[in-house]
Amino acid sequence: MMCIRCGLQKSGADQFFVCDDCQEFGPLVKSVYSQAHETFDREDDLDPTDKDKEILRLLADTSFLNTNNPQTAIYYSLSMFFLQRASAGHTNITESELNRAVSTIRSWTDAFQVFEKLGLVKVTTSKFERNIKLTPKMVKLADQFGLDGGRSQEVVIRRAHTYAGYALMFILNELAKVDSVEERNSLPYGKSPRTLWTSLMFLWGAANSGSKKFTEDDFARFLSARRIPSRARGNIFSRLQAFDGRSTQTLIKDVEVSGNQRVFQLEDYVLREMNRIRERTRSRER
Numbered sequence: 001m002m003c004i005r006c007g008l009q010k011s012g013a014d015q016f017f018v019c020d021d022c023q024e025f026g027p028l029v030k031s032v033y034s035q036a037h038e039t040f041d042r043e044d045d046l047d048p049t050d051k052d053k054e055i056l057r058l059l060a061d062t063s064f065l066n067t068n069n070p071q072t073a074i075y076y077s078l079s080m081f082f083l084q085r086a087s088a089g090h091t092n093i094t095e096s097e098l099n100r101a102v103s104t105i106r107s108w109t110d111a112f113q114v115f116e117k118l119g120l121v122k123v124t125t126s127k128f129e130r131n132i133k134l135t136p137k138m139v140k141l142a143d144q145f146g147l148d149g150g151r152s153q154e155v156v157i158r159r160a161h162t163y164a165g166y167a168l169m170f171i172l173n174e175l176a177k178v179d180s181v182e183e184r185n186s187l188p189y190g191k192s193p194r195t196l197w198t199s200l201m202f203l204w205g206a207a208n209s210g211s212k213k214f215t216e217d218d219f220a221r222f223l224s225a226r227r228i229p230s231r232a233r234g235n236i237f238s239r240l241q242a243f244d245g246r247s248t249q250t251l252i253k254d255v256e257v258s259g260n261q262r263v264f265q266l267e268d269y270v271l272r273e274m275n276r277i278r279e280r281t282r283s284r285e286r
């Protein structure tokens with residue numbers, strides 16, 4: 001039988017089950033999502049570089065890690081377009097404007113629904129097309145870079161990834177509830193972001209257990225045990241190796257070569273943020 005969330009296989013009578021790792025990972029995903037939600041909702045002024053808001057960095061890194069995945073690229077493209085419009089002072093967008101600016105072979109419907117459920121946009125339908133209104137929540141991070149033109153392109157990219165990561169966390173949070181094929185098929189676009197789920201399960205799991213380092217072999221074994229295709233594995237590893245630019249993920253602090261394999265070192269903030277989330281969850285349960 002196969003784990004419905006990650007793809008791990010074991011022998012047994014049923015076709016699907018939820019493996020132990022996924023059982024444990026689910027509540028962590030839900031906590032990260034609810035923390036992201038609260039941060040976006042509660043704070044009037046969002047500064048992603050604020051040490052108390054490292055959850056925003058975790059969201060951006062989640063999206064950066066997944067950049068090469070065409071399945072989820074639509075969330076990044078939308079975030080980027082919305083931020084650009086918002087920073088130019090426009091909060092109403094028509095579907096045809098969007099079609100001119102962002103090319104995709106996918107329908108907008110599922111992605112719109114994700115953004116709507118997060119409270120980032122409101123979608124209405126006029127006679128011939130849809131209209132998208134950006135909410136104050138979507139405009140929050142745009143206000144800080146737009147009009148004076150003082151922000152660099154790297155900052156704009158990072159902020160777009162913050163929103164894209166928020167959208168991906170929404171889907172991962174849905175995947176954390178999946179127990180059946182029907183539920184899995186009702187995820188946006190009928191697809192589960194299995195590679196992202198499995199990669200974060202390993203990376204956050206390492207941080208959660210307090211270990212700063214992991215080897216390429218261990219990670220690759222973890223992914224292939226869950227039958228993540230080699231191309232998807234390669235994409236994740238190439239993202240992890242890109243860690244020193246300003247428009248790359250910041251989960252990894254350093255990569256060393258030991259023997260014939262790479263050893264990755266997690267950024268301190270990942271451990272800090274995992275610890276913070278654990279503490280919050282515990283104090284809530286009390």
Ligand SMILES: [Zn+2]
Binds near residue numbers: 006008
């Ligand atoms: Zn699993």
